[in-house]
Amino acid sequence: MKLRPYFLVCVALAAVGLLVAPQLILNAPREATMGFVYKIFFYHVPSAMTTFLAAFVCAGGSAAFLFGKSEAGDRVAVSAAELTVLFGLLTLVTGPLWARKAWGVWWQWDVRLTTTVLLWFIFIAYLFARKYGGPGARRLCAGLALFGAADVPLIYFSVSIWRTIHPKATVISNIAKSRNGMGIPLLISWITFTALFLALLEMRMALERARARVDELHLEAEDALDQ
Amino acid sequence: MRAIGLLLWKDVVVELRAKELVYATIFFGAVVILVFCFAFLGGPKPTVDVAAGVLWVAITLAGTVGISRAFEREREGDTMRALLLAPVPRSALYLSKLSAISLLMVIVETVALLLVSLLFGIPIGGILPSLVALLFLGTIGFAAVAALFGASLGRARSRDVLLPLLVYPIVVPVLIAGTRGTVALLVGAEPAVASFWLKFLLVFDAVFVSLGVWVFEPLVAGDA
Numbered sequence: 001m002k003l004r005p006y007f008l009v010c011v012a013l014a015a016v017g018l019l020v021a022p023q024l025i026l027n028a029p030r031e032a033t034m035g036f037v038y039k040i041f042f043y044h045v046p047s048a049m050t051t052f053l054a055a056f057v058c059a060g061g062s063a064a065f066l067f068g069k070s071e072a073g074d075r076v077a078v079s080a081a082e083l084t085v086l087f088g089l090l091t092l093v094t095g096p097l098w099a100r101k102a103w104g105v106w107w108q109w110d111v112r113l114t115t116t117v118l119l120w121f122i123f124i125a126y127l128f129a130r131k132y133g134g135p136g137a138r139r140l141c142a143g144l145a146l147f148g149a150a151d152v153p154l155i156y157f158s159v160s161i162w163r164t165i166h167p168k169a170t171v172i173s174n175i176a177k178s179r180n181g182m183g184i185p186l187l188i189s190w191i192t193f194t195a196l197f198l199a200l201l202e203m204r205m206a207l208e209r210a211r212a213r214v215d216e217l218h219l220e221a222e223d224a225l226d227q
Numbered sequence: 228m229r230a231i232g233l234l235l236w237k238d239v240v241v242e243l244r245a246k247e248l249v250y251a252t253i254f255f256g257a258v259v260i261l262v263f264c265f266a267f268l269g270g271p272k273p274t275v276d277v278a279a280g281v282l283w284v285a286i287t288l289a290g291t292v293g294i295s296r297a298f299e300r301e302r303e304g305d306t307m308r309a310l311l312l313a314p315v316p317r318s319a320l321y322l323s324k325l326s327a328i329s330l331l332m333v334i335v336e337t338v339a340l341l342l343v344s345l346l347f348g349i350p351i352g353g354i355l356p357s358l359v360a361l362l363f364l365g366t367i368g369f370a371a372v373a374a375l376f377g378a379s380l381g382r383a384r385s386r387d388v389l390l391p392l393l394v395y396p397i398v399v400p401v402l403i404a405g406t407r408g409t410v411a412l413l414v415g416a417e418p419a420v421a422s423f424w425l426k427f428l429l430v431f432d433a434v435f436v437s438l439g440v441w442v443f444e445p446l447v448a449g450d451a
Binding site for chain 2: 066067118121122125128129132133134136139140142143144146147148150151154155157158159161
């Protein structure tokens with residue numbers, strides 16, 4: 001498997017981040033109203049951001065595949081789709097853990113929860129269709145990713161009218177802006193997660209590249225045998 | 228435009244001869260509503276939220292069943308390939324499928340609406356125009372998504388399971404808008420609420436119909 005050079009950079013960044021971040025998070029001040037539980041934010045928020053990043057990377061790759069017939073786009077898309085499901089799962093597990101303490105319930109039909117869970121389902125469907133979709137599965141999935149991406153704002157908007165109790169994004173940006181030492185750990189966590197995402201993406205894409213190469217070699221070998 | 232009309236007419240004629248889809252889908256919708264009746268009726272009278280939910284869920288389920296059957300028929304006769312070879316723009320093909328599905332669903336909705344109103348004891352006379360508009364726009368949105376995936380799932384092995392799996396998460400906004408709009412109409416809330424959901428459905432339809440027209444060509448092109 002040939003990995004591109006930026007893979008090592010991302011792995012290094014992620015490794016350093018994973019070593020440093022826990023210390024910073026431990027030392028971050030306690031939040032006034034939520035106390036200790038809020039510290040799951042440093043894990044939850046970057047996972048959520050990475051989930052949406054991965055979903056849009058997948059949609060971008062799908063568009064390149066569908067309209068530009070780019071095989072590389074398809075490799076990006078399938079790798080990013082798997083990571084969307086992975087990081088989405090992390091988000092959906094850590095969220096309820098916090099909600100149980102803060103809201104007293106595991107789940108609420110709040111706008112961001114609902115949007116995330118639906119996005120997650122769309123990408124589960126993506127992986128299903130990819131595996132069991134038969135001959136046209138790659139194009140079908142590309143279409144699904146585009147529809148999914150276009151759907152996110154609509155889901156968000158409709159659910160926000162329907163109901164919402166999630167801490168507003170301002171809470172996060174207040175944490176980020178505050179000078180009391182919560183911003184830096186959040187930034188480090190975010191960089192760590194993004195680096196981890198890019199590293200995993202590259203690893204998965206290298207696997208797809210190798211797979212495509214193996215198929216090519218198979219065909220060449222068959223041609224050679226026929227002659 | 229003419230091509231869309233002709234293709235739609237073809238679907239209507241095929242259906243008029245077989246009459247299989249319409250009857251099957253209508254009865255499926257009716258059975259779903261009956262099942263809901265057994266689940267919800269019997270105790271204290273359920274709120275209008277329940278009736279609105281039953282109506283939209285029944286339509287969604289029946290719609291999926293109808294759509295999978297419609298594309299199954301295309302596949303059995305291998306007519307989808309013939310259609311793709313025909314000298315018409317692919318977008319006309321998509322729009323004609325969209326209209327055929329919508330037409331089927333409108334027929335099912337008429338029956339479902341009457342049944343729900345009857346069995347749940349809800350008067351719909353006064354709010355009929357708005358309710359019809361809501362149902363119509365919701366149908367277009369649902370059909371825009373379902374026609375695309377129904378057509379491109381053509382040869383997939385587990386297409387019957389995959390179709391709802393692909394379509395439902397994407398049409399959630401339609402369901403929310405449809406049920407909330409219906410509830411607003413039924414409880415006689417301010418007209419602004421229902422008209423907001425109508426506008427929302429209009430936006431959804433515009434986004435997904437144009438996206439469908441745009442994506443349909445590359446999506447099915449390789450199958451011909």
